[in-house]
Each structure stands twice: as structure tokens, then as C-alpha cells.
Amino acid sequence: MLSSAPTKLISDDGRRADGRRLDQLREIKMEVSTLKNADGSACVAYGKTRVMVAVYGPRELHPKHLALPDRAILRCRYHMAPFSVEVRKSPAPSRREIELSKVIREALEPAVFTELYPRTSIDVFIEVLQADGSTRCASITAASLALADAGVAMRDLVAAVAVGKVEGKLVLDVMDVEDKYGEADLPVAMMPSKKAVTLIQMDGQLTFEEFKEAFNLAVKGCNQIYDFQKEALRRHFAPKIEELEGGMSSG
Amino acid sequence: MLSSAPTKLISDDGRRADGRRLDQLREIKMEVSTLKNADGSACVAYGKTRVMVAVYGPRELHPKHLALPDRAILRCRYHMAPFSVEVRKSPAPSRREIELSKVIREALEPAVFTELYPRTSIDVFIEVLQADGSTRCASITAASLALADAGVAMRDLVAAVAVGKVEGKLVLDVMDVEDKYGEADLPVAMMPSKKAVTLIQMDGQLTFEEFKEAFNLAVKGCNQIYDFQKEALRRHFAPKIEELEGGMSSG
Amino acid sequence: MLSSAPTKLISDDGRRADGRRLDQLREIKMEVSTLKNADGSACVAYGKTRVMVAVYGPRELHPKHLALPDRAILRCRYHMAPFSVEVRKSPAPSRREIELSKVIREALEPAVFTELYPRTSIDVFIEVLQADGSTRCASITAASLALADAGVAMRDLVAAVAVGKVEGKLVLDVMDVEDKYGEADLPVAMMPSKKAVTLIQMDGQLTFEEFKEAFNLAVKGCNQIYDFQKEALRRHFAPKIEELEGGMSSG
Amino acid sequence: MAERVIPSVKRKQLLELAARGKRIDGRGLLDMRPVQIETGVIEKAEGSAVVRLGSTMVMVGVKYEIGKPFEDTPNEGVLSVNAEFVPLASPTFEPGPPDENAIELARVVDRGLRESKCLDLEKMCLIPGEKVWIAWIDIYVLDHDGNLIDASALAAISALLASKIPEAKVENGEIVLTGNYVVPPIRDRPVAVTIGKLGDQLIVDPCFEEEEVLDCRLTASFTEGGLLCAMQKGLPGAFTADEVIKAIEIAKVKSEELRKLLPPLVTQHG
């Protein structure tokens, strides 16, 4: 299903190829605890970009000599399904996937109280089921939900979003066609309530002024994503808490 | 040495491409204890299909943490020599070889008293030296001889043979050209004296009635192979037993 | 930077393609202790052939179960930089590099008192930065300097040089074009003061008489290389010894 | 090749249940778990499906690509089935190339599809010996609660049935994509059913806990017309000859039930 280069990515009235305003997120969907086997899991969609994340751990680490005496090891694998992209991707991890696994891990680690789980590993497995831009951001967002679902103690959730420059304009939540034919891509991850930036990458060309503007837009987008995350956790945990309270009140 | 598609696989008088009757095995050759280094070995030929099997073990397992406290680990590698087939095969194990290693291991395991050898491994190395159909069957047959030669305690030998459907007829002991241009292939392994089926696979298309008929023919074939196996062991061990008895009587 | 086949490798007045006499080495350069991190290092050039060698160790061996109770394990990796040859070389080790790693290790090992460092490893990492023939010889020469720089006790340095047969004549210190278009290549490594031959390989065709002559030329060449090695060590260590003596005399 | 350790207490418990016709999750011996099939879940793939068998969840994506045919079948398209046990599906799965279990799964699903001749590979040839359609069937196990073979086979045929293939024309020896999509040349709907042996009992659709203690299993695939088109015995135990026959009979009945969950075959293009 090959797509051809579009003629125009932003219409005269400031609408993007999918009808969004410049500073508008795509439809965001989040589901927590999707999987049975995993200790925690989440499924997140930014439009057609869909990722599934499972967390196993904290659990005993094999081989043991890799364990750290003072904290958990956070491990992370970002991986794309062969059918997630237009041209089938070989299942062997690409250099891009290896790099993203590293930066995603480093974006999550500041949020995790690894020191509470010495000698263990916390494994974050990310599968991109469909890729339509901003997959690393959706992955970070989903991974922090899955960590929360697994009951791993965290300083804050991590929310991520990418800002792009397309036809000279800054746009929020970059989709594939904008990434491919746009002028710049700036993915940012934050712990919103801590105002701490845990991931920042950039491709393309931006003046310093454009960068600052784009960065501020990304911060705003992360805060919106953060609201969706909290809402998803509330939806998931609220019934249980009610149940618990119900159980207690009836007791 | 490429062969071209044959015009007819079964002649009007019911003879196969190599002159066999439908329910006839190829020339079967078996030799036990062919190799010096191995603890047990056997060389088996079903016509031009020739396999050599070595067994090492029961022996200490490396790495040790893989050892089981209550029984031996049976390991099995089915591998084809690069020159065993018409177009040279790369020595790296193919997906087919990995699958066959697994099903052969699972076909042998019911026959081995693994519980007598806790914390050890029993390694079965199969080399297909020439492939002319039914290599997995010849491999199982040879492997159980090599296990016996290594002195591994067994419930029974395992004998295997494939039945095919060729030009609408069921044939015993499928050779390459019949596998390639026939309509179905049904390899079966059994512990004949236990009447226990330890391998069954099928490719192609069979009605349920055809399947039952083919399966019965395979059972019959396994019994014939079993007779060859017993004869080969007798040939190998009889002289030693006579020697032993001679030694004792002269004592 | 592809070179084409030369018309003549030895001129009528007995000069080689680069102006050398038949029994003349290229310009030899040696530098000891080039690198900061390594325990010992050396950089050696035979003309345009340039190798850098680092030695780490004697050091603790991982995994430990590979350690030997009575001596050090000498490990050696010969590796070519992708840009060292005319057509870019893939960084994955080739079969040639694996073979050369083995023969170089076996050429160095007779010189090393491995028995003084039980349970350790001594790792020799060789990088060919530019290849213009005789890289294995330059590697051995550099490796023994790096071992000396690391303070590893040695019976003798190992010096190496290749003799070739080119247009019917024997030549010392074979360069790439002579190796490629010549009739034979004979690399030899020695512990010169022990008169012990630790590497000998040969490609091409030589009569037994030619071989003896070539071998004698190689021995002569090794002795010349040996002089360069001793000089390089003297240059490196003399200032320190003087310093030390200065320090003592002033004390 | 990791050896399985059979939990003997669990095995004893399940054997006792089975002897009384019962199973750990309350099913009868020959009951399947609830089956859910959802297709069209991945818009970027030409076909896709998610199948749930109880808690087991398998996703399959189908991609069509133009490539070279195999040398010995120059007039046929290529069918390539691959399976990945991605580590999010089970604490026992690890990252890395497919192990023997993933390879066996892919090959058993492949044989079920291939031997039923469900894809008319000759219709997938564009320029003989040069260019053909390759159908990539990627099996992605997302949650593992047993019986991956049946779930994967069902997801594979579902994804194929739901797939569209780009319309391609050959003009002056060049392939031109019209931009339209057409129905792929599918002519059968094979279904695989796996029967487990637990002591003297045969059970249908084993869950993960049951698989851990099974003696062995037998998978049989059937064409729409009821022909056996692939079989695979697995696990290190043995069947009696009678059990083999009985297992296939059960599998045949179940395969017909499962096939009812699939959409019907569509009349082919051209």
C-alpha cells in the first residue's frame, strides 16, 4: 500500500492533510492492562500509529551476574511488526530500532524508582503494530502507562509528542507523511508534573527561534497527552477502587 | 545433477520409477558402531537416502544450569551435508532442519529411559549424507540404533517409514521424485512392540479413508524396518556375546 | 582507488615498482605506547602498510571458567579497517581474518612467558589501518612491541617479514602489487636471538632450492626488523630510564 | 531447545479432572474456548486479523510485494509464512530470532495453507521467471495462553480472506500498478485443529496450563471439502494407533465448526 508524495501538506486555511489544525493532536486512544500474561500492559494509538507495550517485572534477572546491588535494571526493546509499515520490514532488529530502544529506555528511566527494586530487571517490550509517524512518542507514552499498570513505583508518568515543521509551519503530533516530506521533526518526552525533559531528538533544520517555539508547542502537547494518560489510568483503576471501597463498606 | 519431472511415476503394471512394487521398501542397509569417537553410532540407507548418526552421552551437560534433576536431556540435531542434495545446500541450519530436529527428538524421547540418567545430556547428531526422500524416517531409524549402540536404556527401538500417495495410489517408503511430484507424504515413526506412534506428519491431500489405509501401510512398513534394526543389532552384538561366552567357557 | 595490473614489477636494472632493491625493506616506522587506554600499544608501518596494536592484560578473564590454572590465555584478534583496502571491506570478520588471528597468536605465543600469569588473559588487538601487503608480518612485529610495552615478560621479540617471488626473482618485504601479481609469497616470523621460527606460511610455487634461498632471505629480513624493534623500544624506554637514573642520582 | 520441566502435581490434578471428563477452566474435554475473530485491524497491511482463543491473542498481517519467483517454480507466486513470539506475549519468550517452537508454528501453518492450495499461486505470477506476487503472512503472538497453532492458522486464513491485493498490469514487459485493489485468488479455507493427549483422554484446544502437562498433541488441517491436508504430532509422548484415528475424527468435526466463523469465499477476479 504505497503512498505517493502529496502536493500540499497544509491547506490555505491552515488545515493539515488529515484535517487537523496545526496545534491539534490526532485522535488519541489509550487502554491499560490489555494483556493477560504481562505484569503490566497498555495499548496506545495516536491516529493510525498503534503500539502495544508489555512490562514484565520487577523480576529476577538472568543471567544473575548482570544484576545491580542497588537498583533494578531497566531494559527496553522497541520493535516494529513486519506488517506495521508500507514495505514489509524484516523482523531482525534494525539499527534504528536499536537506537530507539536506547533513547526510549533513557527517556523512561528518570521516572522509575529503580532503587526500590535492587537485583531485579524491569523489562519493557514495545511492539509497533502500525506506524504512521511519532512511533517513539506513542511508545514512551504507552510504556509509562504499562509501568504504572505493573505497579512499578514512578516519580511521574512520561508523556511524549513530536512537533514538526511542515511547509514552514510548526505542527503538533507529526504523522508519517509530515515526517517524510516536512522540514523538521522534534520528538520530546517529559515528566509533565516535574517539568523534566527526558527525551529530545531533532532531525531537519530549525532556527534557534523556531526551535524555542517548537519546543514550547511540544511541552504543551505533552501536557495534553498527560491528561489522556491520567484519564486512562483512572478508567482502569477506578472500578477496582470502587469495588474495593464497596467491599469495605459492605464489610 | 538436476533431474527433470518424470512423465509417469507408476507404470501400468504397478511398478514404481525404480521398479519397486507399491508396498515395497527400497534396499535397506544398516550398520551399527560405524564411528570410533562416538559413544554409539549407526549408518542407515533407504536406497540412496543415507544417514549417519552419532550419539554422545549420557554425559555431563554444559552449561550445567540446563541440567534436569530428574532425568537426562535428550538433544537432537538433524543436519544435511551440503553435497547431499541436487543443489548445494548452505551449511547453516535451515528452518526445515530446525523443525525436523525437534520432531525427531520428540519421536525418540518416548523410547528413552531418560529418568535413569539425571543431570546428563544425551546428544543425537544426525547427518544426512545423501537425500533421496524419507530422510527424517531414516534418521529416526538410525538414531534409535545409535542410542542402542551407546548402551542407552530404551523401552523399544523406534522405526520409521513414509507412505506416499502417487498418481492416486498409496506407496511405501517414499523416494524423492515421489515426494516431489506425488500428492501426499505421510511419515510415521513407531515403537513397534509397544504399538505406540511417536511421529506423524502429513503434507498433501488425503481423504479420511485414504489416511487410514496409508497409516496401516506405514505401520506395516515400520514393522519391516524394525526387523532390519533387530537384525543389525544382532549382527553387531552377537559376535561380542559369543566372544564373551567363549571367554567364559574357556575360563 | 583501484589500481590496474602493472606491466613490469622489476625493472631491467633490478629495481622494484617502488624503486627498492630486491633485498631491501620498505621504509620501516615504529612507535611504541601510542594509545592511552591500552596497557601496551605500538604502531608499525612497512611502507604504506600500517597497523596499530593494543595489548590489554594480563587481566582477569571473563568468563572465568575459561581461565587456565597454570598460565595466561593469549588471545589475538587481527582485524582490518573498512577503509584499509581498495574496495571497502565489511567490518564483520572474514574467514581470512579468523585464520590470520590464529596463526598470529601461534606466532606470538612461543615468545610469551604465559606461565607467569596464571588465570589471566593477555589480549592482543590488531587493527590494520592501511593494507599494502605483508599485513600479517607487520602485525606480528607490532604485537610483540605492544606486549613489551605492556610489560609482559617475553623470551624474545618476534620479528616478521615476507619474501616473495616476482618475475622469477626473490624479493624482500612483499608489497600488495607484488603479492597480487607475483608467483609466491612466504611470510616468516622469528624470535631472532633464539633463531626460532614461529610462523611460516606459503602461497604460490617454489622449488625446494628456491624455498631455501627465500627462507634465508626472510631470516635476514627478520634480523633487520629486529634491529628496528630494539631501537624503537630504546627510544621509548631510554628517556624514562634516564629520568629514573636522574631521579636516583639527584636523590 | 530449552527442555520443559513438567510440573508433576499439576499434571496429576489435570489427569484426575480429565478422567472425570473435566478441565481446569470448567470446559468439557471437547469444548473450545470462546473464539473471536476481528479483521482489518492494521490499515497499512493488505490484510490483517486478530484471533482470540480465550486469553490467547494472535495477530496476523498480510503484505503483498512484487519479487522474484523461486527458480523451480517460475510461474508461481510465493507464499511466505513467518512467526514471531514477541517477548510481550509470555514471560517465557525472549527477544531474538525465532526458536524451534516459533519455526514449527510457522511451518505447520504454512503447510496447512500451502497443501490446501488455498492461494492460487499461478494467478500470482506477473512475468514468468521474473516477477511474481509474494504473500508475506506474519504471525505475531501477542498473548500466549496455549494452542497457538489453531489460533495462528485461523488468524492467517482470516487475514488472507480479508485481504486485497493491488491490481497489476503488465505493459511492454513492465509492471504497472493501477492503484486499484482486487480480491486475491483464494479458493479454499483450510482450518487446523489440535488435539491434546492427557493420560488416556483426548482434549480439544488445550490452554497453556494444559500444554505444560500434555503427553503429546496432534494437529490436523482440513480443506473446505473435508480433506486432510496437513498433520503434525508434537511433544515428547506417544499416541496409540487408535488415538491417532480418534483424534483426527474429532479434529474434523471441530474444523467444520470453526470454519463457520470465517467469511465465505468470494468469486475470484478475472
Next chain:
Amino acid sequence: MAERVIPSVKRKQLLELAARGKRIDGRGLLDMRPVQIETGVIEKAEGSAVVRLGSTMVMVGVKYEIGKPFEDTPNEGVLSVNAEFVPLASPTFEPGPPDENAIELARVVDRGLRESKCLDLEKMCLIPGEKVWIAWIDIYVLDHDGNLIDASALAAISALLASKIPEAKVENGEIVLTGNYVVPPIRDRPVAVTIGKLGDQLIVDPCFEEEEVLDCRLTASFTEGGLLCAMQKGLPGAFTADEVIKAIEIAKVKSEELRKLLPPLVTQHG
């Protein structure tokens, strides 16, 4: 994925120094170590450079080869950046395929070159869709004393600027090498600068000991015209938003200093 163990005593010491504006090797927080650039060191490569940042030593070789373009950019040459951490450079490096650190390094250097559009890839196309120049940029770390990204990026652009590309003509659809060498189509000189965060302080050009205890780092690459063209945050810590801005401002200034060490751009051929 080896986890780093942070030496806490060392971290405390460096934090105290940094708080007083000092560093372990006597530099000020925003001082680079001495930089040396040497080019033309490998005659067999079309371009080469060795860069020393203090004791860090990185060699880069550039090879030009004729090959096929990528399918989606048939009119462009190919830029391929690879990095090897050969085991002679550090006791922590091991033989084997590139690990995540080497891959990250290569990809960050690649993005700095690519996004600055320093190589005019369209001018490296010989026969569209068939034959283009491939520029292989091989980064070889020889001695590791920290800040490999900046040293490698500097070595890469230095080697490119010092490189010559074979002159090729297309005659009757065949490529003919004239035997001459010409200046490659380079039109920018991107420079990368990495800023480390150590507690509340930002430092320039961290050495190995500092890297071991950094909170995190931010690399920014700048074009000749002062545009940001690539960024990469690394290590498992976090920046405040203000620190991000400040780090980029520092990096911009330093990138201009470093660019002065490079030879000027040469007018292009053709």
C-alpha cells in the same frame, strides 16, 4: 545494553568541583580540550582524518563506491555512516557487531551530516535508479577518553572535506572512470557539540571520567548558517526546559569555534 554502574564517590567529587566551576583536569566548565585534526592519513581511502580531543582519538575513512540507489530515492547518491568501537580503544570495548552505543554514535553523526545536506546527494547520481555513488563514512574509535560524538562528527566532516571523488562519465549507458579525481559536492560544514549535565551545571566536551557520572547529555549539530540540524539527548537523566535552551546556546557558540578548525568549502566542480 550493559548497565552502567555510577561510581558514587567519583560523582560526589566531580559535583563539588563543578559547583565551584572546576573540572577534574583543570578546565573551566565551558572549555574544550585541545583539538587536533590531521587529514590524508590513509592514502588508500578517498578521504581520511584523525581527530584528537585530548586523549580521545578517532579515525574516519571515506570510501566512494558505485552502487545501486535506494528504491525511494532513485536520483540520489547514498550516504552510509558506520561506527566501530574496536577493542583496542578501551578495556570496556569487546569484539563483535556494533552495540547500541556504537549504533547511536553512527546515527547521530549520520543525522548531523544528512540533515545539514552537506553532501549534495543528487550530484552523486550517475544513472538514475541504477548507479550512484555511495559514500562510506567509517568511524573508527582508536582511544576512548570521552565525547566520542563530537570527535567523530568532526573527523567525519574533516575526512569528507579532504576527500576526492573519482571522476565518472556516463557513455552509452556505461560508466567510465576517467582516472582523475575531483572535489566531491560538499556544500556545508556541520559541527556537533555535546553538553553534559552534572548536577546543576552544564559542561562542554566531557571526558571519560565525567561521562561516567553525568546525569545526561545533549548533542546539537549546527549548519554553517547557524541552523540547528540534529539533536540527541542521551543517558538516563533529565533536563529542565531552561537547561535545554541554555545547552543549545552554549553548543552554538562552541560549534562556531570548532568550525574555524576546518578547511573552507571549495567551489564545486561542474
Next chain:
Amino acid sequence: MAERVIPSVKRKQLLELAARGKRIDGRGLLDMRPVQIETGVIEKAEGSAVVRLGSTMVMVGVKYEIGKPFEDTPNEGVLSVNAEFVPLASPTFEPGPPDENAIELARVVDRGLRESKCLDLEKMCLIPGEKVWIAWIDIYVLDHDGNLIDASALAAISALLASKIPEAKVENGEIVLTGNYVVPPIRDRPVAVTIGKLGDQLIVDPCFEEEEVLDCRLTASFTEGGLLCAMQKGLPGAFTADEVIKAIEIAKVKSEELRKLLPPLVTQHG
């Protein structure tokens, strides 16, 4: 790279024996074990041989395939020698890609064949730059009792001498196989002999127990005309210069004895 552990008691015993001109299996220092050569053992291969040196057993298969020549030798066929130490041959062999010992073996056998120019590779070119014959020589070690090099080299040349190559014609730029087989263009019969050094003694054809305690070994290959065409010193010990000369003299004599076991060269086709 597994390090060998030298069994010192065994070494002492063999040294004492050797000093008295004796060996553990009763041979004299310069005696070979019984040699058996059998050819034509694998009908599916174009050539094959099994060689036994005492208990050492090596099988070699030769396959001819049409493929592309190397870029730098467009007018020559390809000779590819590979060796596998399959795990059935020795308790010390493990499954997996060839280790350094298997690679060394293949390369030493390769050099003996290649440098003797025994195969006339130019006669194996079909369409220059496009299509040539590839001769695959696969060495398969089946039982390892020492001196694999000599056994493998002997099996390789035996299999080649016993091989037939398909007759191919080029018609209108296409290759047509006539269906006939002809004699391959073989013009020499190189033989390799390995001499072991045990203390002060040189021995011929070391068995496995001897190899474990050797100081070092030297292999020399000779053409039919008595020219040295390949050499390889192995194992971590040293020879004196005199020993090198003496070893080669012994090897030359033994190579002539072994060559008598080979069939004669056949007049070439065409």
C-alpha cells in the same frame, strides 16, 4: 579460540617414546597410518570421496554450479572450499558455524588446490563476467583421530579426480546443458603432508593423542612436479630453521608416496 590444555603426563610419555624412535600406536616416527580412499560414495554429488587415515574419516563432496565470477577475475571459474567439523566426529566438536580450526583447515586445503593450479579455472568460464562454473568442495569430518589436514586434502583431490562436470554450451548468449557429463579440467594432483614436532623429533601423520601434545606442526603441499605450493605452520610452538628444512624434505618424500594412491590424470576434454 578455546585454549588447549596440554596433558603433561601424556606429553612426557610420548616424548620418551619419540626419543627412542617409537610412537604410541607402534608406528615408526616417519610412518603413516593405513590410508584408504573410496570415491563415488555420494551419487548426488558430481564427485565424492571418503578418506580414512587410521580411524580418521573425512568425506568430501564436489558440486558444480553455474554462478557469477568474482569481479576481479571475470574470465575464471570459482573454487570454494569449505570445512565443517560436524559434532558427530568428536566429543570436542560443537554445532555452529565453523570455528578457527575448521576455517584454517578449509583455507589450507584451498591453498594447496589453488596454488597448484590443479583446476584450470579459465576453462570453467562460460560467459565472461557473467556465468562461470563454481566448484564447491565441501569437507565433512566424520571421525577425528588427528591429521585432518592431510586426510582432507587427499579426499579433496580424490573427489575432484573422480568428479564429472555437466557439459554446457553457450547458444545465443544462453547456457544450455547437454545432459552429458565430461571430465573437469584438472591438470595437477597436489598432496599435502603434515609433520609434527614433538620435543626434538619430527613425526609424520600425527594421531589425535599426539596432536594434543605436539609443540607445533608444519604442513607442506607439493605439485605433481615436486614444487612446494603451500605451507602452514600451526600450534603455539617454534621450529628451528634446520627443522623447517628437514620437515619439508620428509614431507616431499611422503607426498610422492601418497600420490601413488591417486588415480592418474585423464586427458582433458576439448
